[in-house]
Amino acid sequence: xxxxxxxxxxxxTYRFRPVHVAFGAGSLAQLGAVVASAGMRRVLLVSTxxxxxDVAAAKSVLGAAVAGVFDDAAPHVxxxxxxxxxxxxxxxxxxxxxxxxxxxxxxxxxxxALRADLPLVAVPTTYAGSEMTAIWGITDGEKKETxxxxxxxxxxxVYDAGLTLTMPAALSATSGMNAMAHAVxxxxxxxxxxxxxxxxxxxxxxxxxxxxxxxRDPSDVGARERALWGAHLAxxxxxxxxxxxxxxxxxxxxxxxxxPHALTHAILLPYVTAxxxxxxxxxxxxxxxxxxxxxxxxxxxALRQRLGVTATLRDLGLGPAELDRAADEAVARAYPNPxxxxxxxxxxxxxxxxxxxxxRS
Ligand code: NAD
Numbered sequence: 001x002x003x004x005x006x007x008x009x010x011x012x013t014y015r016f017r018p019v020h021v022a023f024g025a026g027s028l029a030q031l032g033a034v035v036a037s038a039g040m041r042r043v044l045l046v047s048t049x050x051x052x053x054d055v056a057a058a059k060s061v062l063g064a065a066v067a068g069v070f071d072d073a074a075p076h077v078x079x080x081x082x083x084x085x086x087x088x089x090x091x092x093x094x095x096x097x098x099x100x101x102x103x104x105x106x107x108x109x110x111x112x113a114l115r116a117d118l119p120l121v122a123v124p125t126t127y128a129g130s131e132m133t134a135i136w137g138i139t140d141g142e143k144k145e146t147x148x149x150x151x152x153x154x155x156x157x158v159y160d161a162g163l164t165l166t167m168p169a170a171l172s173a174t175s176g177m178n179a180m181a182h183a184v185x186x187x188x189x190x191x192x193x194x195x196x197x198x199x200x201x202x203x204x205x206x207x208x209x210x211x212x213x214x215x216r217d218p219s220d221v222g223a224r225e226r227a228l229w230g231a232h233l234a235x236x237x238x239x240x241x242x243x244x245x246x247x248x249x250x251x252x253x254x255x256x257x258x259x260p261h262a263l264t265h266a267i268l269l270p271y272v273t274a275x276x277x278x279x280x281x282x283x284x285x286x287x288x289x290x291x292x293x294x295x296x297x298x299x300x301x302a303l304r305q306r307l308g309v310t311a312t313l314r315d316l317g318l319g320p321a322e323l324d325r326a327a328d329e330a331v332a333r334a335y336p337n338p339x340x341x342x343x344x345x346x347x348x349x350x351x352x353x354x355x356x357x358x359x360r361s
Contacts, residue, residue: 085108
């Protein structure tokens with residue numbers, strides 16, 4: 001929590017990892033200098049298959065520093081993909097990785113940092129925010145292992161809003177709500193502190209204002225920059241705090257049913273926020289204020305509607321049996337959350353998110 005007027009500042013600790021950030025439309029041109037200042041001379045460029053045009057642009061900026069390209073990154077970082085990328089990194093004699101794309105590409109770069117100590121520079125093209133965190137994940141079969149490790153945190157990130165212009169309105173909306181989820185959970189985390197709160201409040205304000213502009217006109221570079229800066233701040237807040245029920249539920253649903261990551265966040269965020277509301281009034285007041293709404297629930301639900309995200313968990317194919325399984329998995333392991341996590345509570349959240357109805361308080 002950050003102090004409001006008249007409140008005590010409190011006692012807290014926080015860590016703020018050093019990272020070199022280049023921000024602004026056209027910043028891709030700085031990628032070569034950023035990579036060189038990270039001490040990398042021969043990089044493996046990793047991406048997802050859809051970003052070939054951006055990869056070509058990055059290659060022309062990096063020139064001879066590109067020792068190899070691996071553009072088969074996939075959602076949830078499959079272990080087999082990591083193994084193939086490692087072979088390519090070794091074949092190329094790479095001394096570092098440049099990951100260009102959304103969370104899937106950057107997640108692969110982190111896996112290479114974890115497995116082979118290859119330093120990472122990230123060029124994000126969505127609002128997922130992985131470029132600012134030390135959080136990694138690798139999926140083997142149905143099991144997704146995750147952790148935090150400073151070695152995987154990118155040394156530098158190049159934010160060029162020009163690379164986000166191709167994001168369709170639907171992905172912009174859901175990816176933006178993924179970023180908002182980082183900020184919301186940072187506000188009520190057990191290790192929340194004024195620095196993270198400062199970032200989270202500003203992130204929510206920027207994203208709530210810019211996402212409707214971005215979805216109305218995906219080519220609006222100014223709105224794209226405000227959304228990207230909001231996503232950066234939200235990810236910084238996420239990196240400084242512990243994740244709660246919302247992220248846990250999204251991981252469970254993503255892992256068990258291979259749901260699209262950003263859309264799952266966008267569907268669940270208003271419901272999990274409403275569930276936690278009675279236990280975290282200050283954070284809810286911050287969310288409502290950032291969204292200019294009467295409550296966090298009304299603000300997030302209305303924003304989601306305005307962004308055109310109308311899907312429910314049922315639309316994604318989840319029936320009662322899947323919701324039961326997800327509820328069981330979500331309560332199987334303890335994790336921090338402001339309101340105690342009960343199976344009944346989680347099942348009610350999932351039911352509301354499946355039917356698209358307002359949550360029970
Ligand atoms: P993604 O990286 O899977 O991208 C989704 C799709 O959008 C892909 O097909 C990609 O090629 C395409 N795409 C990316 N940028 C685009 C652009 N500018 N224009 C058009 N298409 C574009 O999706 P995501 O939501 O960015 O990332 C999700 C993954 O990131 C999940 O695996 C999630 O667990 C992880 N993640 C990790 C962290 C962390 O801190 N470790 C944070 C957030 C998300």
